[in-house]
Amino acid sequence: MKIFAKIRFYYGAATISFIAAGIMVPLMFLFKNRYSNILHFWNKIIIILIGGKIVTEGKRDNSANMFVMNHQGIIDIVAMEAAEETDLRWVAKKQLFDAPWFGYVLKIPNMIQIDRENKSGLIKLLRDCKDTKENSQRVITIFPEGTRTDKQELLKFKGGTRIIAEKLQLTIQPIIITNSKKLLNEHNKTAHSATVHIKYLDTFQVNKEDKEWYSKLQTTMQDIINEEKNKYERER
Helix, strand or coil: CHHHHHHHHHHHHHHHHHHHHHHHHHHHHHCHHHHHHHHHHHHHHHHHHCCEEEEEECCCCCCCCEEEECCCCHHHHHHHHHHCCCCEEEEEEHHHHCCCCCCHHHHCCCCEEECCCCCCHHHHHHHHHHHHHHHCCCEEEECCCCCCCCCCCCCCCCHHHHHHHHHHCCEEEEEEEECHHHHCECCCCECCCEEEEEEECCCEECCCCCCCHHHHHHHHHHHHHHHHHHHHCCCC
């Protein structure tokens, strides 16, 4: 059984790589003004081909200009693009933009690049997020943990998300993603048929006068993650 799960993992990884590099990138080069539709459609196809389903819970709030979510691996991104009709503007580290060929998945749709090794990286991040809020209908989409993890506990949220949200007075909708790791687990390299659950939490307007809002956000998200695990055995 474990051997089959390993085989499924490599099949899933190959499927994602082929569709991203072999189909999505060429199509986005040809139809640059339709990149969002291309991302939504082909990520839906990926979910189907690797044996997954998506269930959304809660109400997606159209007033939100930032999505904040937990992060386990690539399936979080695939599932969000598959589930959403919104034009998402992901915040991703510079190294992903620099990846040969695959980086075009981020470059062509003009996702937001963050360079953690450059002192001016936060300034550029803030500028790009400000431009997104003021000049587009796109939703800034970020993982405040800053990296993926296989732990049930959230990693301490990075300060960049808090600074951006306070400076720009953003309206945030937190999102909890569970079971994506079962569909494709990049940590132990196994994969199974699974339903990815995307739960939209209540939207709130950032109030920088509340010095505890960011820690409260992490606590709320952790409580929901724990509830999903205890009630439904859905790991994050």
